[in-house]
Amino acid sequence: xxxSVTTDNQAGTAILKVxxxxxxxxxxxxxxxxxxNADIKCSLASxxxxxxxLLAAGTVYEYNGYYAISENIAACVQKRLEGNRYAQQKMKGxxxxxxxxxxxxxxxxxxISGSLSKGYSDKKSDFDFFVVTECNRLWVCRSLLHLFxxxxxxxxxxxxxxxxxxxxxxxxxxxxKNRFTAIELxxxxxxxxxxxxxxxxxxxxxxxxxxxxxxKEFYKADGIGKDAPGPLKRIAELALNSMSPLWLNQKLxxxxxxxxxxxxxxxxxxxxxxxxxxxxxxxxxxxxxxxHQQRVLxxxxxFNNEGRLSTSS
Numbered sequence: 001x002x003x004s005v006t007t008d009n010q011a012g013t014a015i016l017k018v019x020x021x022x023x024x025x026x027x028x029x030x031x032x033x034x035x036x037n038a039d040i041k042c043s044l045a046s047x048x049x050x051x052x053x054l055l056a057a058g059t060v061y062e063y064n065g066y067y068a069i070s071e072n073i074a075a076c077v078q079k080r081l082e083g084n085r086y087a088q089q090k091m092k093g094x095x096x097x098x099x100x101x102x103x104x105x106x107x108x109x110x111x112i113s114g115s116l117s118k119g120y121s122d123k124k125s126d127f128d129f130f131v132v133t134e135c136n137r138l139w140v141c142r143s144l145l146h147l148f149x150x151x152x153x154x155x156x157x158x159x160x161x162x163x164x165x166x167x168x169x170x171x172x173x174x175x176x177k178n179r180f181t182a183i184e185l186x187x188x189x190x191x192x193x194x195x196x197x198x199x200x201x202x203x204x205x206x207x208x209x210x211x212x213x214x215x216k217e218f219y220k221a222d223g224i225g226k227d228a229p230g231p232l233k234r235i236a237e238l239a240l241n242s243m244s245p246l247w248l249n250q251k252l253x254x255x256x257x258x259x260x261x262x263x264x265x266x267x268x269x270x271x272x273x274x275x276x277x278x279x280x281x282x283x284x285x286x287x288x289x290x291x292h293q294q295r296v297l298x299x300x301x302x303f304n305n306e307g308r309l310s311t312s313s
Contacts, residue, residue, distance in 0.1 A: 011050045014038040017300070019060065019069045021179070024299055027120065028068035028076050036216030039179075080120065087121040087219070091189075094127045097161065098191030101129060103229075104145055105236040106137035108169060109193030109200065114162070117187045119218035126162040130188055132196050134237075135170040135283075139252035140245055142166050142285055164287045169196070171283035172203035176276070180296045182207035186215040190224040197224060253282060264289070 018037040022029055029037070035047045051067060054060035061073040068076055091112075098110045114128030115121060133141040142163070149161045167174075174181050185207050190197040201207075208215075229237070257280040264278065265271060273294055279286040 010040055011038070011042045011046050012054060014040045014042065015047060015050055015054065016059070016069070019067060021296070021300065023069050024296055025115075026070070026076050026079065027118075028063070028066035028070075028073055028080055030065055031067065033216050033218075034067065035213050036211060037183075038213055039210055041212045083115075083120040083122055086123075087116055087119050090116065090121045090125070090127075091219070094189075095191055097127055098129060101131065101145065101161070101163065102192035103233055104141065104148075105233055105240055106134040106141040107145075107193075108132045108134055109196035110191040111188035111197065112191060113165065113184060113188055117184075117189045117219060128162045128164060129191075130165045130184075131163055131167075132172070132193065132200065133166060133168045135168050136246055136249055137240075138166050138168040138283060138285060139249045139256065140240060143252045143256075166285040168283045169199075172196075172200050174204055175284075176293065177204075177206050178293075178297060179210050179300060180293045182210040183215075186211070187218060189219055192224065193227055194224040195227050250282065253280060253285075256280065256285075260287075 015034055015038065017039065018029065018034050021037070031048050031051060032044060034051070035042060035044050038047070051060060051062070055062055060067055060069060061071055063073045063077045066073065066077045066080070070076055094112050094116055098112060101107060102110045109130075109132035111117075111130045112128065113130045115125055116127065131141075131145075145161075145163055149163070174185065185201070185204055188197075260278050260280065261271075261274070264274065269277070269289065276294065277286070277288045
């Protein structure tokens with residue numbers, strides 16, 4: 001269905017919703033980025049015109065071509081630009097780690113997620129990865145990767161291997177269809193597995209409805225690695241496929257779920273949110289203890305219900 005260009009008032013509401021969203025991450029945006037994140041069809045000229053109105057009203061603040069709802073925008077812009085520069089430096093290392101992850105048995109796609117995929121990083125940032133595995137091999141694959149990650153603690157490199165979201169090839173459509181997951185999908189930086197990346201995007205066509213102007217990526221990847229597995233990967237997969245992999249996959253899932261539930265209940269994690277933050281099925285594994293999705297969706301709902309912004313952050 002074609003979109004109609006909105007009125008200035010609609011554009012103003014859309015702009016404020018975008019800036020409210022990114023205020024949660026203290027991340028000011030350019031006018032072009034705001035347009036790319038708007039949930040209604042609008043021109044860049046109309047966005048710029050409405051931004052000028054909001055600036056005059058003291059609702060929005062601007063510094064060097066960046067906009068935010070925070071009065072402390074100069075510091076936010078400086079932090080963003082420093083984070084953008086640091087992300088450029090760290091991206092080469094993240095791509096190298098992602099290609100290494102792709103060399104493991106049953107890995108079919110690796111993408112960089114998290115803040116680095118938005119073109120931002122700092123000294124505390126992890127390398128976060130989204131992984132697609134072969135059907136009915138997710139927990140075998142995940143267990144092998146996390147056994148390796150245990151060894152990285154010995155050399156202090158565990159933050160370079162944060163593999164916190166796995167799906168398998170039979171479950172490419174993300175169940176939670178909302179603005180947060182749409183942004184996470186669209187901002188993925190593909191590392192290896194171009195065929196699966198294309199299938200993943202096609203299976204989640206719903207994401208595009210959130211961004212009728214076309215989502216503007218924060219980081220543009222130069223290219224994506226080859227799909228063909230190396231000889232060692234093929235040999236390892238043949239060996240593992242001879243070991244009752246379906247039974248093993250189910251057993252590893254059950255053991256992991258039992259361990260996580262006990263661990264996070266003891267840490268006081270609100271168990272009513274457990275199945276979203278730590279989704280554990282045969283075809284999905286999510287490990288998001290910070291549960292950013294819940295926090296972000298609550299903020300969006302508050303804005304939609306109350307029609308006002310929180311500028312305290």
